[in-house]
Amino acid sequence: MGEYLHQQGFTCLGIRLAGHATNPEDMIRSRYSDWMTSVEDGYHLLRSFADHIFLAGLSMGGILSLLMSTRLAPRVRGVIAMSTPQRLPSDYPVWLLRIISKVMKYSPKRRGDPGSGWFDKNAYQEQVSYPYNPVRSVAELKELILEMRAAYPKVDVPVLLIHSKDDMYVLPENMEHIYAGLVNARDKTKLYITGSGHVVTRDAARAQVFQSAVEFIQRIESSREAA
DSSP states (O other): OHHHHHHTTOOOOOOOOTTOSSOHHHHHHOOHHHHHHHHHHHHHHHTTTOSSEEEEEETHHHHHHHHHTTTSTTTEEEEEEESOOSSOSSOOOHHHHHHHHHHOOEEESOSSSTTTTOSOHHHHHHOOOOSEEEHHHHHHHHHHHHHHHHHGGGOOSOEEEEEETTOSSSOTHHHHHHHHHOTTOSSEEEEEEOSOOSOTTTSTTHHHHHHHHHHHHHHHHHHHHHO
8 A cells, every 4th residue: 555655656654563573472562552652653754754644554553543643743634544443353351351361372363264354365365464363462452442432532633434344354333433433533534345354455455445545635635725
C-alpha cells in the first residue's frame, strides 16, 4: 500500500512496531505503550518531510491510528483504519489474560487450515507473520482497544474505515461499532469490500483499498484548500 501511495506522489513511512518482525519473544516483552511510542517516533520522523500527515493502519494498526490521531495533533489530517477490531473474538478481561499467559505462553492464530481466509493464495504464500499469538501480547492488545474506545470522542479528524465482509478473523460488525463511537469526527466514511480476508492490503481486493485511500486523502486535502 505504501508503494502504491508513493507512486501517486505521497511521501510514505512504514513503521515497524516494537516487538514485530523479529521473534515472538520480543513481542512478549513489548507493552502497548511501546507500540504507541513506535507510532509517535515515526510521526516525528515523517514531520521532517511532510506538513500534512495521514495515519493508516491495518488491524491493530487501525487501533493505533485512531488512538494516536488524538495525541499527535495538529498535523494529523486524517485516519485510514482497515480491518480494525473494536473487541477481541474471545473478549476475556485483561487480568484473566495475564494469568493465562503465565501458564500458556502462546495460542493458535486462527481455526482452520493455514491461509483458508485468504482469497489470493499467492499473496498468502508471500505473507510473513509470527506463527502464533503470545498470550501476554493479547492482554496488551486488549488494553490498547480499551484506550481506543475511551478516545473515540476525542477523534475529530476525518476517518475512512475499511472492512471486508468476508473477514472471518475480525468480524465486519466491528466497523459498525467504531463508526458509531466516532461521534465528533468531522468526516467519517465506511467502506465495505468483498473478496478479501482480514489482510485487505495484501489480499485480492487490495487495488480497491489502495484507490479508496488515495481518493479519501485527495478529497480531504481538497476540501481544506477550498475552505
